[in-house]
Amino acid sequence: MPANLFNDIFANYDKRIRPIDDQSQPVTLKVSYYLNSINELNAITETLTTSGYLILQWKDSGLAWNPSDYNNITRTYIPQDDVWKPDFVLQNGKAKIKELGGDFYYVSVSHNGLVTWYPYEVFTTKCSIDMTYYPYDVQSCDMKFTVWSYRAEDVNVSSKTAFRLTYFERSHIWDVKSTNAQVSVYDGGYVIVLYRLVLQRKPAFFILNILFPIALISFIMNIVFIIPTVSGSKIGFSVTIFLTFAVFLTVVSSQLPTNSENTAIISTYIVVEISFSVLMLLVSALSSKTAAPWGRKDS
Amino acid sequence: MPANLFNDIFANYDKRIRPIDDQSQPVTLKVSYYLNSINELNAITETLTTSGYLILQWKDSGLAWNPSDYNNITRTYIPQDDVWKPDFVLQNGKAKIKELGGDFYYVSVSHNGLVTWYPYEVFTTKCSIDMTYYPYDVQSCDMKFTVWSYRAEDVNVSSKTAFRLTYFERSHIWDVKSTNAQVSVYDGGYVIVLYRLVLQRKPAFFILNILFPIALISFIMNIVFIIPTVSGSKIGFSVTIFLTFAVFLTVVSSQLPTNSENTAIISTYIVVEISFSVLMLLVSALSSKTAAPWGRKDS
Amino acid sequence: MPANLFNDIFANYDKRIRPIDDQSQPVTLKVSYYLNSINELNAITETLTTSGYLILQWKDSGLAWNPSDYNNITRTYIPQDDVWKPDFVLQNGKAKIKELGGDFYYVSVSHNGLVTWYPYEVFTTKCSIDMTYYPYDVQSCDMKFTVWSYRAEDVNVSSKTAFRLTYFERSHIWDVKSTNAQVSVYDGGYVIVLYRLVLQRKPAFFILNILFPIALISFIMNIVFIIPTVSGSKIGFSVTIFLTFAVFLTVVSSQLPTNSENTAIISTYIVVEISFSVLMLLVSALSSKTAAPWGRKDS
Amino acid sequence: MPANLFNDIFANYDKRIRPIDDQSQPVTLKVSYYLNSINELNAITETLTTSGYLILQWKDSGLAWNPSDYNNITRTYIPQDDVWKPDFVLQNGKAKIKELGGDFYYVSVSHNGLVTWYPYEVFTTKCSIDMTYYPYDVQSCDMKFTVWSYRAEDVNVSSKTAFRLTYFERSHIWDVKSTNAQVSVYDGGYVIVLYRLVLQRKPAFFILNILFPIALISFIMNIVFIIPTVSGSKIGFSVTIFLTFAVFLTVVSSQLPTNSENTAIISTYIVVEISFSVLMLLVSALSSKTAAPWGRKDS
């Protein structure tokens, strides 16, 4: 009878105690991350927001039972706050570290003491963005998890860690180029589980809305050489093109991170084009000086 | 006497135990969703925010009593945290999974043990937006719920699940075209309750404020052919039309998701019109070159 | 002695039990709402944010005492979480339902068991906005409260419910035209307490900053007929007026809800004016074609 | 020994009981507010955000001890949730009332039972803003505190309340002109502690970035009378000045509250200038009609 089962289990259970009989041995943790969707990759704040769920598994002998004693029940569910859990957390998040799951979660417990916990989370991680080749950029973002308090000698992460896309919903903006999962033990015995996500931007939207308009303005700039100097429109035309570039620079640079190390090629291109438009203005003004019909009349 | 009733019920009640006598049988859950209002469908973040309440019903034999023993009381109310509840949650939300209801909620309990819980919630769900036919677009958004920890063999959802609009307040922006409710059991025994909402945008606002102004500019563009080449206004006029299109592209594309897979027809249309305005500029410049009265004077 | 009082009261008190001796009778709740200020009426999100406090009163015989037994004490204060409270909540809020008050609140209890609870709250309620006559619009917003779990047969709301402006701080934007409080019992026994607030916008700010500039542009448009066709400024002038209208349409429509059912008259007016400015452009171009001095020279 | 001290104190302590032997007498509370910094005074939302800490002191005879019995210890620290506290709260905040301090705070307790609590808080209070003389405006903002549940006969606030700037960090935007602290008892026995902060804006930034550019445009407007009517630039010039004013009106009014009662002088000034620029336009157009060289030629 489960009521008995609960009472029997919790009679001698202390959730503060690391669940291993020989306390000099580490508890082994198996971690998998099932990516569900890429919510946002924000170039300005340099953050990646993903949602998905982790599967954490470990053995807690204090929660084991003999099925034959309890009506052949082989699995039960226990509120997550009633059992020992490792303080496995996202280390490179944008916010204060929070506990996984929540107090209404149940963990699944097998009769041999195997505990399975699958917290669904939305993670906002820091991600260093390189916009140099925007909108053809590839971004590599890491989600770093760690067992915050315990060391590898206390809680070890199994190398069978995995990063799965089984339930991944395709993004309209990013292609997942590759993924990687890796477990490392740092100096001092700290374990880091690193999930790497390499993303390639789908450029269609940006070509239509940013690259194409910029190409058009660059093209228009050449029209100035067709306009006859004497018509008087030449300088007005050049000033307007200059302003249009300035507006586009503002729009494009508001989408780029204020990053002084990797300058976006597109940003440099616009600045170069602005300089050319100034040159064009200068030439227009000079030619209007020399070629003005009034000037000739005066002479 | 209710005080006795409470004491009698809770004397042997453990809210951690799945409320069924034969623990090898599933608890059957009946779920209905009463949509109250559509708060927002955000095309940029691709989220749907709705409010409404769920009705969850299940039988908990541990909470049953004999009315004749207790002054013929047939229904009572118990704080939600004092009874067993399934961890029924929104699975495709934008935020971390949260428990339904709150600690101040009461569940209604009948003397036969039928528990009714109606948590009122505001759900923000992911919804893949297709703006191709904007502002004549139809969006299909799913709200996916699941019993997070338990499997179908533990907690099963009755197929009598319903999606009701009885208390729905009409939206000023969207018409509800159709709704659908569906229960499926996935591999591994996970139950998904899917509520689908198909929405059709009411286009009046967007016709007046976006389509009509764009049509006007397209029309104006043709005026350039009326303006006499020699007047000198032709090029200035063409440049201004070009800029106006650029401004409108910016306004319209700020309302569209940066979606590289389904390009909005309206967005393509504006880009095509911009290209035409550049062509127009080129023609204006060329004609001003050949037709300038000064040019003739020079010859 | 109060310590004795506390101990005596709580010796037999169970806050989960509805506080009435005859459990087949309803507890009667008296509710008043003292509006303090209108924080914001947001036309875009269609929400009203107000702050104020509710006064809830009910009788809890379990909390009564005989003053002569306790040093003639006739009133005491008890933390709100230690007594039974109805789950009275805002039903049409923009957010998940939250409990009133907070765990640090005390309720005031009289020796006859009368409990008074005055939670101060900031409510954000949905309010359907009609901007047709903006900035001369009148908005009617409802705050709907309900006893969420209990039905009228369990917890009834007295019809002596009131909506008071005693402590109301005048708003710089809205005049309170009228208020109304009403208690209704719906099918199934659900009680709704409805507080209606009818607000009239003070138009001075909008006349100065929106209506007056629009009137000016409409007036300017007529200046085009004064400008001599031959001066060449006519078309440039018309294009600039067209752009100015487009900019104003953008500014004004960013302040209106994207509501396809009640179109603001001001929005329609601007679109009509834009159409006129296009007509004007067409006339300017045509007249410049026929009246250009160069054209005459050519002939 | 402190362990004994704790045990002895809490053996008979009930934190729900008002800490005074004669329960018909009020507990006297001494309150001081140490302003730390002005975080923001937002004219649009009409809120003032300040940070600082309160010092609350009262006597709780239940927490007194005889130092000679406990190793001459004269002061100890107790977690704030373990003692009685008045529900002293900010009354005119923008958000729901929250408890001061937090569960990790300790209160300092002297052996005579004097309890000192210094919660550090960030307060966002409503403040009616008058922008008439912007950027030379003076704003007077009140922070109103109250003992929410208790009345003056239960918890009284000593008149020795103070508003101190000892630890105030100067603001770059506001000068503190004066401060005031005042305790009043309202009808029904409610005590209000009012801290008034009178702030004067430092105008340098706004002179450079708003007043000076507006003065420049006003000046430019007069240039139109210098431009010879026949040059054709006069109307173009006037239209451009008109647009520049419209842009500035937009920028300035986005910084002002939408307040229909106190119109900012600067806002009125811009509207008047716009009207003048329209008049100028009209004059330009009329003079161009009569003075056009072509016109003369025609005659």
Added chain:
Amino acid sequence: MPANLFNDIFANYDKRIRPIDDQSQPVTLKVSYYLNSINELNAITETLTTSGYLILQWKDSGLAWNPSDYNNITRTYIPQDDVWKPDFVLQNGKAKIKELGGDFYYVSVSHNGLVTWYPYEVFTTKCSIDMTYYPYDVQSCDMKFTVWSYRAEDVNVSSKTAFRLTYFERSHIWDVKSTNAQVSVYDGGYVIVLYRLVLQRKPAFFILNILFPIALISFIMNIVFIIPTVSGSKIGFSVTIFLTFAVFLTVVSSQLPTNSENTAIISTYIVVEISFSVLMLLVSALSSKTAAPWGRKDS
């Protein structure tokens, strides 16, 4: 056996008692701050957001044990809420003071009673920004921590406090020029731990996107002197340059704090340039008056 260890330790442990045998002596706290990354330095709100973790160490004799009695276990982990902790908090934050860590954190405890706590935090601190030399500015930001309730005689901070960059991820925007850590005891016995971070902006991005465009416009302004007065474009050109400066002033000043004490040189420079452009306008207008070919013809 650890279970015994826990039971033995907590049999006589009261976490409310300052962990020192002689209660007249202070507990000594050792604090180190490991900066992880600079998330944002916001000039408008004058806040610095950093993430990193603190290491706090103190001795709690009540948690000591003899390893030989417990299977030679020398270190254990205890949930942070089960032990005494100093209320060490960030004092100059932008938000209400919050406790470090969280209830799911474990502290590491050595058999000699040494407690180590490493809470990972995201701190948003006030930082007075001086933009005078922007974008070549150097900012000095302080993070001030304090033991909120206890005084130096109760909890003292060791002078061996450190500010480490061992795990610092380089910022794309800021160079860390220097850091400093300092412990001071203020009047009244309050201990302040100050971590100073001196940051130098990397100017490359701002040179390309702000300084260079401004330099270009300044240069363009001189082109007006090349344009022949008679061409009629001179005034149009000058007005356009004037508007471009006004737009740039708006863009640049939206990035600067509204600080009336330290005016940014770049802001003053733009205002000076605007004044020059007005002067230029005036000169253009005057010269057009005197030099207009029509004028000559008239004479």
